[in-house]
Amino acid sequence: MINFSFSEFLNSDTAKKNNINNFPDISSFDNLLHLIVFCLQPIRNLINKPIIITSGYRCANLNKILGGAVNSQHLNGQAADFIVKNMTPEKIINIILKSDIKFDQLINEHDKWVHISYNKEKNRHQVFKIK
Ligand SMILES: [Zn+2]
Numbered sequence: 001m002i003n004f005s006f007s008e009f010l011n012s013d014t015a016k017k018n019n020i021n022n023f024p025d026i027s028s029f030d031n032l033l034h035l036i037v038f039c040l041q042p043i044r045n046l047i048n049k050p051i052i053i054t055s056g057y058r059c060a061n062l063n064k065i066l067g068g069a070v071n072s073q074h075l076n077g078q079a080a081d082f083i084v085k086n087m088t089p090e091k092i093i094n095i096i097l098k099s100d101i102k103f104d105q106l107i108n109e110h111d112k113w114v115h116i117s118y119n120k121e122k123n124r125h126q127v128f129k130i131k
Contacts, residue, residue, distance in 0.1 A: 002037075003050075015059075018065060020061045022062050024057045029077065031078045038102060039103050040080065042099070052083050054113055055081040056079075056081075073117040078119055080117075081115050104125070105126045110130060
């Protein structure tokens with residue numbers, strides 16, 4: 001079972017406010033699907049609580065407005081940011097690291113949310129924190 005819908009990864013208040021059509025191409029959809037099937041749904045099953053996506057796919061215009069990196073994996077649907085209510089990013093990351101879930105990058109961003117990416121070609125399994 002999949003608890004996610006694509007709209008959770010496409011909806012953006014910033015995009016709406018700026019009249020940006022934040023709709024991915026097929027290749028980015030495919031990457032989002034991999035991210036959901038191999039990372040987010042297994043994490044959802046493991047934690048057994050709602051995963052709230054705070055940022056998923058970002059088209060170039062949206063990424064620019066949000067100040068994202070020019071090579072951000074959000075640009076091709078490989079990355080998502082999320083929170084889980086009443087759980088710190090540190091705790092979430094520790095749970096993921098104890099599992100066999102594969103990922104490209106797992107980042108604790110400012111102790112506020114978790115960034116996770118999945119690359120169907122090659123996963124680097126990098127874990128770090130941005131202060
Ligand atoms: Zn991110």
